[in-house]
Amino acid sequence: MNTPLLEVKDLQTYFFSKHETVKAVDGVSFTVNEQETFGLVGESGCGKSMTCRSILGLVKSPGRVVGGEILYKGDDLLHKSKREMQAIRGREIGMIFQEPMTALNPLLKVKDQIIDALDKSIYNTAEKRYNHALEMLKLVGIPSPESRLEEYPHQFSGGMRQRVMIAIALCSGLKLLLADEPTTALDVTIQDQVMKLINRLRDQLKMSVILITHDLGVVAQMCDRVAVMYAGQIVEMTDTRTLFHMPRHPYTYALMSSLPGAAGSSQKRLPTIEGAPPNLANLPEGCPFAPRCRFAQDICRKEKPELLPYEGDVAHLVRCHIRDGRTQFVGATAKGKQEGGAEQ
């Protein structure tokens, strides 16, 4: 098909301190095509936010991108100068944040915050700038935009603030929007509205979206393709439908099962994933999920698995010794109960 809009190859972002090195993003590769919504799923600390920040060059010390390539429209962003990056940010690639209150400058009017993001060479008069700001507020569906423009962030409700943030992010047109958990801080009804808005804008502006979330419901609603991350790496990547119907990685599998009302779950108690998230500074020798994996075998604890196509299907990648066919899947193991659920 066409060249993908974004190609991330083996991205590594580490945080350095006196005593340890935290490998927040440890060899992540994926592509995002035009006009597609790509989901990044995982629990807190798995590296999804850092991946996006690395794309935009927002990683602050003591963190640093130490390796890999980020090819946007064929150009490696990691080799671009500061000025070139500034041109890309906000015009080509943009980001919206999880908590809209802290993402907006409390001391500036909404109007000014939108105008700040505009390309001054295109919108070269005050009138043009004002009108466009007005347009943006209308676009995101904020009522009485004229008066709202003159207001400050604290005068908006949570959902409205998120819309404002979206308006600001998109006001110069974007090709790729990085949305970092945009609905997590909102209540459910508003969540739905904002999700629909993002979808609508994506179609209208012909954008791609990388959607970071830990909410599988959102993934189901919004994403075309999904990558599941764990301990700084992608452990499974495929299209949404396949992910839900045929999760192959034990982690993905466990995530699905812990959804209330997951297909086939008959237990009264919601299953959880035992154990704690891994310490990214001190990862175990083999597969990072092994300590918590009910299917773990000896090889899992000794060797790190690679991200490989599942049964030859390049559109479905899994990082697991058991699932890639090298070892036999042994049905019920010593750990945990026998699960119903996803068929084999």
Next chain:
Amino acid sequence: MARLTYILKRILQMIPVLFVVIVLIFVMIRLIPGDPARLMLGETAVEADVEALREAMGLNEPYTTQFAIFFKNLLHFDFGNSLLYKTSCIDLVKERLPLTVSLTVVATLFSLLISIPLGFVAGLHKDKASDQAIRISALAAISMPTFWVGLLLMIAFSVKIRIFPAGGWGTTPLEHLQGLILPGIAQALMTAALLMRNLRNSVVDISRMDYVDFAVSKGVSTRRVRSAYIMKNSLISTITLLSTRITYMLGGSVVIETVFSLPGCGKLLVDAIFARDYAMVQCMVFIFALIVLLVSLITDIIYSFIDPRITL
């Protein structure tokens, strides 16, 4: 309109505070040992004379009577006559207050001039050479006693190189300004250092805020991010500190006034306390309390202009 109502409300609120201040100072100055009549006539004076003077000054009346008289006069803004100088306290203070206030204003300006640029540079370049250098200088500035700095400045710029007068503040406004520059700098140093530190830490914290990242991610120019996103927000917490320091500089002016022979209020108050000049102490403490309350009110008003989240 709302602001006006707020200001009026605050001014009314000052009244009970000032009342408490007055009662406290009235009682405290009389509780400490030391008799104004004796101190006035000197340690070599005769007991009989001291007693006669006490009587004449009305110091033998019961406290309640003394307070009643004092309070009644207070309502006319009459603080009575200074026991030491024998003239109206208010007149004496009125003569000296402009200098102390001017000195504080000059010192405030200097401290802002020094602390704001340095605080930003240090905050934006956290842990780099410039940050370290600025923080060490701040530490040095805090460690140096004000009077010593004052004297050094005087030696350097009044005696060795004759730029500024060695003390005093002249008669014309221009001379006033000249006379206040060295003392202003000396007075400003500690405040500048404290403000600088506070601002630096503010800048460091604010630089990590999401809205700074968001602005950068939108492609906003570094200059604009620094001014409208970082600087503006950092200054807010510093304003509170500045307000505290202003009241401190007002009250602590006696050292600088002594070193530079400036006829201000600081020395007036200190002398009044040592001489147990009740009337003068009461008058000056009242006026200082009033100024402190006003500075606090002005600070709050400034806040309300700068921070839209604050409603009065």
Next chain:
Amino acid sequence: MKRRTTKALSLLLASASILALLAGCGGGGGTAENSNSPAPSDSSAPSGETTYADTIVIGDNTEPKNLDPDQSWGAAEARFSCFVYEGLVREDADGNIIPLLATDWKISEDGTVYTFNLKPDVKFSDGTPVTGEDWIWSLERARDNPESNSRTVASNIVSIEAPDDATLVITLDSPVASFLANCCKWNMVVKSKAHYEAVGAEGFLTQPMGTGPYAVTEWKKGEYIQCVANEYYHVEGQPYTKNLTYKIITDDNTRLLQLQSGDIDIMGMVPVNMMAQIDSDPNLTAAAYTGSQIRFLVINCADEVTGKKEVRQALDYATDKQAIVDMVANGYGKPVSTYVSNIHGDLHNSELADRGPDIEKAKELLTQAGYPDGLTLKINITSGNTIYENIATVLQSQWAAAGISLEIEPLESGTLVESLGAGNYQLTILQWTDSTPDPSDISAYECRYSDSFQWYSGVQDQEIEDAYMATISETDPAKRAELFWTLQELVYERTNIVPLFQADWAYGYSSKIEGISVTPFNKINVAELKKAN
């Protein structure tokens, strides 16, 4: 970032240039002509002759509280008032009484009537002549004004009469041997009654009107008192210098800086440790004048420990007064053994000698008193007074050799005075400066229990009190001297005070100053001051 630094730098640069500009305007610091005192320019003269400046600037450390001689005054007021006010007589540089506004006088046989012949044609500085009425009003006011702390010198006056403008007759209620000396006191001066009536009591506090060499034209509180020569001054040709500025500079270091930079010409109240610095400056002269200021160790005789005479005398034996003079006064002074200063001539008992340093004797006395192993004493001194602190420290180390451990406790002056009055102390250090050329003042303080508990001793020694009372009315000088010698012996024996040392008045002045002299009461003879150009 570059832009911000540049902006900040340019702001700093701009401010610095503004400062420089400000500094440039008006000439800034420098010579006496233009720095912060309204001094007119120098006069010039043809070369070859010495010309003199028309302004002299004196720098003092304390501002007078007011300029009304009948208020509570101290040394600061007295130092200035002699520029403006004069009395019948005054003291000279040696402490002798010499005529001033009176040319000569007669004292009646019984010592109660003083008849003064007044100098003719004396005028106040506003040109009005001094009348008998002015004298009467002035001296009655000195005696009667309740706010004055010097009324005792006039308290014996029964009546004052002026039969004509050239004669003044003062009648006392009893013979007071020190009366003539009392007339040197700062309140026994002639003030203009008409002026008082014109400006009122409050105006009189800041607008004096006297017959002295200078008149006050402007008093800028906290900064300076500007004076101009009294054109009606009764001594032809004086004062030599047209303008006198009395600048108040509280901080000693600042005052010295101003002397060094020429902003002031004469610096008074020089801390002795600065004298060497002044001396080494080729443009300045350091001079010390004999003073009447004596510092005393004052002892509470009602205290259980210090109430014992042996203990008190032991302290005297353990003290090396010369060492104190050297270390505390940098040699600007001399040890004294009796409380009457030697400026009082025959009345000073020159036979009494310093007891110390004699550590053995001190220990012996302490053993006698019941402290063979030494003891601990406490001394309270006014906090912030460096000289007292230094004296206490020296005493502490000197007395340690005799087994006396001295605790030094500074107290704020108001609190200290109250403690002394209540008898809550063992030892303290105080000073006395005579203000009349007669020891009656200091003797009254030491000997009259009702005045001061006999210098805070707390125990009334009747013998001393009676001995003092006898000196009051003894008009025969030889007999009076004998009585004073006896009195001093009694005080010496009692040792409720230990006179330590008499300090000189330390001055620094520009080497261009001529004709300067200072009386033992620290008054500068401003009328004869000149400053060469």
